Amino acid sequence: MINLTSIGDLARGMTLRTRSTELRNEIETLSYEMSTGKVQDVSGRLDGDYSHLLDLDRSLSRLDAYQVSTAEAGLFTDAMQLSLTTINESVTELTSSLLSFGTSNQAVSHENASVQARNELDTIISALNTRAGGRSLYSGAATDVSPLPSTDTLLTALEAELSGHTTTADIRQAAEDWFNDPAGFDAVIYQGSGNVLAPMQISENESVRIPITATDPAIKDAIRDTAVAALVSDDTLNLPRDQRTALFTQLGVDLANTQNEMVNLRAQVGSAEARIEQAATRNGAAQTSLEFSRNKLIAADPYETAAQLQTVQFQLESLYSVTVRNANLSLVNFLR
Known part of the structure; x- marks a missing residue:
């Protein structure tokens, strides 16, 4: 785990933005899977072997x-x-x-x-x-x-x-x-x-x-x-x-x-x-x-997906809170 207090302000901001982007991408992926019922990364699910799916x-x-x-x-x-x-x-x-x-x-x-x-x-x-x-x-x-x-x-x-x-x-x-x-x-x-x-x-x-x-x-x-x-x-x-x-x-x-x-x-x-x-x-x-067999190959579990989506949303909200707190830090506030 990265210790945010051990890096400079610019690096900290970059780290927060990178993590925020990762979480938003995860939310987008999970939202797609919730709406379609299919995994977005089909290649990953099939380990790159599309032969059965194509058949x-x-x-x-x-x-x-x-x-x-x-x-x-x-x-x-x-x-x-x-x-x-x-x-x-x-x-x-x-x-x-x-x-x-x-x-x-x-x-x-x-x-x-x-x-x-x-x-x-x-x-x-x-x-x-x-x-x-x-x-x-x-x-x-x-x-x-x-x-x-x-x-x-x-x-x-x-x-x-x-x-x-x-x-x-x-x-x-x-x-x-x-x-x-x-x-x-x-x-x-x-x-x-x-x-x-x-x-x-x-x-x-x-x-x-x-x-x-x-x-x-x-x-x-x-x-x-x-x-x-x-x-x-x-x-x-x-x-x-x-x-x-x-x-x-x-x-x-x-x-x-x-x-x-x-x-x-x-x-x-x-x-x-x-x-x-x-x-x-x-x-x-x-x-x-x-169709049932095809869905089993690439279907996304709705309950697992919903749980993951809720978790990632919570992580993103927490990250926003941390970002706001860090943005409000100053020497004056520290010396008070």
């Missing part, structure tokens, strides 16, 4: 990226599930109406059926053109474009294929042929990519693949039968009433069968949703564990 940081960075990708994948699949639900509801509603209207051989019933079919087709196309996070859901790899054009465009193209056919069987066959022909619906109407969407990485060793586009057989069946129903009462086809009734009835049956296919699609998307949620949970748990 933890890399793992946390990867998990941050997976957190974003799982959120995006979840948004995508949730939107797809919602749109498939909308399509299924439209198909269900139209199925009931067609089977009901088909029992009445009245022109007004036929007109109502076609109008409803057109409205449901609008809904189906709108659902298929849904975007999530700026990406089209059913365009495959071409996520920047909508998969389908307007209802009018589709009906105009289909009407040209059905013109000249006069029986229920011929009309249904012509529609089926055009939708199945690679040079038909897929080339004329579908605007997306022939390649499915790339798998979405949701963890280091797991990805989710959703190969559903607007050309999926179940979706095309729903579009086809709904579009044909919208055209049944069209004057261009000029179908007799009994043929219209028979066609509506058959389309109702076909759409009822399509609902089973739609359920399978929804189940496929639901399975992907579950995997994404599970991966997000696992990633979150891993991230929490790594």
Whole structure:
């Protein structure tokens, strides 16, 4: 310990200022550690070996990226599930109406059926053109474009294929042929990519693949039968009433069968949703564990830090008191 009375005034002042600076630096360091919960001298805590800390940081960075990708994948699949639900509801509603209207051989019933079919087709196309996070859901790899054009465009193209056919069987066959022909619906109407969407990485060793586009057989069946129903009462086809009734009835049956296919699609998307949620949970748990390990490496004990801070503050206050007392010393005061 330095005996302050054994040194001169200038040296004493320098010593006091140096000690004051040291204490203020300690207070600044301890205050930082109190506010952040981390030691300021990381190198000293780790003895200069940053390898473990850097490895933890890399793992946390990867998990941050997976957190974003799982959120995006979840948004995508949730939107797809919602749109498939909308399509299924439209198909269900139209199925009931067609089977009901088909029992009445009245022109007004036929007109109502076609109008409803057109409205449901609008809904189906709108659902298929849904975007999530700026990406089209059913365009495959071409996520920047909508998969389908307007209802009018589709009906105009289909009407040209059905013109000249006069029986229920011929009309249904012509529609089926055009939708199945690679040079038909897929080339004329579908605007997306022939390649499915790339798998979405949701963890280091797991990805989710959703190969559903607007050309999926179940979706095309729903579009086809709904579009044909919208055209049944069209004057261009000029179908007799009994043929219209028979066609509506058959389309109702076909759409009822399509609902089973739609359920399978929804189940496929639901399975992907579950995997994404599970991966997000696992990633979150891993991230929490790594953050805990990282904090153990560089964390400052809050109780110890608070005690040290209180001690240093007391030392600084004591030093200020000593400095003031020394500043007031004089020969006159000494001789009194």
